[in-house]
Amino acid sequence: MNKCCYSCGIPINMSEFKGPSNNYCKHCTDKDGVLRPRNDIKKGIALWLQGWQEGLTQEDSLIRAEHYMHAMPAWA
Numbered sequence: 001m002n003k004c005c006y007s008c009g010i011p012i013n014m015s016e017f018k019g020p021s022n023n024y025c026k027h028c029t030d031k032d033g034v035l036r037p038r039n040d041i042k043k044g045i046a047l048w049l050q051g052w053q054e055g056l057t058q059e060d061s062l063i064r065a066e067h068y069m070h071a072m073p074a075w076a
Contacts, residue, residue: 002014005017005023005024005025005027005028005072006023006024006072006073006074007024007025007028007035007041007069007072007074007075008025008027008028008041008044008045008072009068009071009072010025010027012024012025019033020032020033021033021034021035023074024074027044028041028044028074035074038069038075041069041075042062042065042066042069043062043065045065045068045069046058046061046062046064046065047061049061049064049065049068
């Protein structure tokens with residue numbers, strides 16, 4: 001079973017995403033495993049959404065990222 005990041009949902013049991021924290025991926029934490037600020041995570045998720053949703057504007061991607069984050073334990 002996949003263990004997922006509480007902040008963004010990425011599988012953290014895969015070595016490429018594993019960071020210093022047991023509950024967050026390397027993209028959502030600093031080098032000490034401390035969760036990055038909400039707006040930093042939101043911008044990262046928005047960029048990820050734009051990467052696979054053709055024609056998605058920056059404004060719409062930020063709105064969708066906010067909705068997505070409400071489903072994550074770190075931001076609910």
